[in-house]
Amino acid sequence: MSTERYNPRSVETKWQKTWTEAGSFLASNSSDKPKYYVLEMFPYPSGRIHMGHVRNYTMGDVIARFRKACGYNVLHPMGWDAFGMPAENAAIERKVHPKVWTYENIAAMRDQLKSMGLAIDWSREFATCDPEYYGHEQRMFIEFYKAGLVERKVSMVNWDPVDQTVLANEQVIDGCGWRSGAPVEKRELAQWFLKISDMSEELLSALDTLTEWPEKVRLMQRNWIGKSEGLRFSFVLEDEAGNQLDDKLTVYTTRHDTIFGATFCAISADHALTRKATAQSEVIRDFQKECAALGTSEEAIERAEKKGVPLGIYARHPFDETKRLPVYAANFVLIGYGEGAVFGCPAHDQRDLDFARKYQLDVIPVVAPKGTDVSSFKVGNEALLDKDTTAVQMVNSQFLDGMSVADAKEVVANRMTDAGIGERKTNYRLRDWGVSRQRYWGCPIPFIHCDDCGVVDVPFNDLPVVLPEDISFDKPGNPLERHEQWKSVSCPKCKKPARRETDTFDTFIDSSWYFARFCSPHSAQPVDTDAASYWMPVDQYIGGIEHAILHLLYSRFFVRAMKQVGHLKFDEPFKSLFTQGMVIHETYRSTTGEWIVPAQVTRDTDKLIDTVTGEKVTLGPAEKMSKSKRNVIDPDDIIEQYGADTARWFMLSDTPPERDIEWTEAGVVGAWRFVQRIWRLVGQVAGNNISIDPVLLSSSNEAHVVELRRSTHMAIAAVGDDISNLRFNRAIARVYELVNALATSLSLDNSPDELKMAQREAAVSLVGLFAPMMPHLAEECWQVLRCSGLACDADWPVHDERLLISDKITLVVQINGKKRAEMEFAKGAERDAVEEACLRHENVVRSLDGLSVRKVIVVPDRLVNIVAG
């Protein structure tokens, strides 16, 4: 049979159409088969898919198709995380309405995803900006409110004084607003919170049940929740002259053992005592402004140089009347954690030490290695963080001297408790989830403010509260706040004029339950509880590691909240989690330092040349594909030139899925050549025009037949195993091995019919094995091989265990751990016989010259290690 080149352009659209018409990937909510729910994190509709999407959705697709072939009822849906700031930025910069921009982007990206040939049930698609979707979200929020899961309280936001608008952390650059350039201020606003911190312990302990999550993600969540067992206690305060003040200073610490090392107290710039002090001091006012300019980002706060100002008040040491500790307002103390106040123990905390050195405060070591000469023991510029708790003891600490750290904690906690100035307290770092955003393009928060009735929830009958469309972004700030007509409503309770809440939800809410909605996307309820009970939890969830904490933790919380109000019957949304790596690419710069797009760079022997200017290009490291560095490859271009299968194959090859993958032209071309190679080999097999006689094939002892069949069945066993474990790169290496074996077999002359049958068996199996990865090529090969039905409906190939067993094994002979020889033995050979044979091997005899054998270690069927000296 003559083999023409495989032309993906026409073939791929043909099969996509076939699948759609056959409804191949529609999931049924009732089936006798076991269910399997595979989900990739849904995309933000930025307008075009990027290579990260290609990687993410290819992985999910392989799993979906593989599970379908294995006989599962598979749910593999797609939707859009469609609210968010970029739509507003487009509205400001390009004068297009967020809604128009978003839905146009969705349409474009849907087409792109479809061109990848994904096995998705598109009948379940929705966008989070669909009023139908966010209406259910509003209803659930009210249900949460009634169930006591919601709270309204004051918290800080970044405020741009010029644009008169609230800024996200990413919009604060070096303490200034990104558009106005004005120094950021902090402002207090009454905001809505979901009380996730009430669930800290539950969210922490349930991590132990998530055995199919990466350990690193569980660890990150554990640290994020940040459970600590400590002590909360109060200092008595006095003024400069030693007069006792009415106020007390309450601090939280986990290191109460170091109380005698305390040399100062530090409180947040937003602490009530700091605020009180600003009234008298301009210095303190200025300091507070300086802290405000850091914004609300914890990262910025913690990276900033440790600074503070004395407040002119002092804390009396609880156990030593001769000591008093100056109280500072400091920029590194977070108002949101513990009490917003700490005592500083510079010897044993790096931040405290940096601070103490800057302001010449005392540094008193109170924990030292046993046997240290205390009088000469000094701390330099590195705090002593005692890791080996058995090797240290308390010093310089009066009644604690000589104790272990743990005992000292006990004693201090008991004394404070007995004296009524302190109590043991378990603390969590996890804060409540602030969900209010002062923005237009989000889900309206379904509440009404009435002067008489206060905050009133919108009646269910009036839901959804739909975003008004007649808005403008001419002025900075939230258009909803300026929309008098939309804002004005009558109070549901007293019917008097009232105002709508103009804040919208954090988009993390939208993404905290979409996976449950996919089970019954058209239900009149937020979720159909039975459908969710059938499909949930998601069996395999795939997404970027950047979501390891927030999205995944919020979803875990939200599902529990939904359970509490009766929508769901389970606790954990994601049974197995996989976090894939990024797609990176080399970066290129011109002689003048500008970034250059890869398409504009050509390789001339060992130099890189700019095809537009002809000038030399400087090669930079491979980095995450980004618009700013211009190192972006457009998936459309790749699919147009090589086809989706080639792009998919490349994404899965070589690099383990959890690691960053570098996109290279050479790699894509390699994948493309492999597609053509398969096509040629399958064509050759089809040309043999033979059908398999199972009896004849399995009874053949012909060496080539046995060898090829062994390769085929080893590949079947290995590929299935590797895909199940998401080791796609290994699965692909096994596919290459099978292709190499088939090619070798096909190059033999005068093949008997049995060998042709073995070749057909290899080819048909091969197509089945790569079908989840290259589904279009698989359909085309399936057809050429005259197999029945569609490849996407075919069962996963089954391997014959008997063909995997070999009666001979190659055993490695080591002397003192170094390989000296290889020997063949029958499988399961006697230990003594093996040992004896090894010792007679010429290499072994030579190497052992002059040495005496002390011990021989035999690992059956693997290795012999002769210990000699």
Add this chain to the structure above:
RNA sequence: GCGGACGUGGCGAAAUGGUAGACGCAAGGGACUUAAAAUCCCUCGGCCGAAAGGCUGUGCGGGUUCAAGUCCCGCCGUCCGCACCA
């Protein structure tokens, strides 16, 4: 700053504590061709050697073990998250 990960040939990588480098890419040599492309065959961590074989080698320094890329301790480097980006 705090938290988390990663580090193996020219490159992407593989390796239940048991033969380091499977598989792929690139490179070099050869076959086919008028030529090129495509395809096919061979070589391919480093050093010594004609070969057999030997020495060395998994970021760096120690340790455990008959045996360490793998386990433990300490460094170095790179990347990700830090609560209003999604």
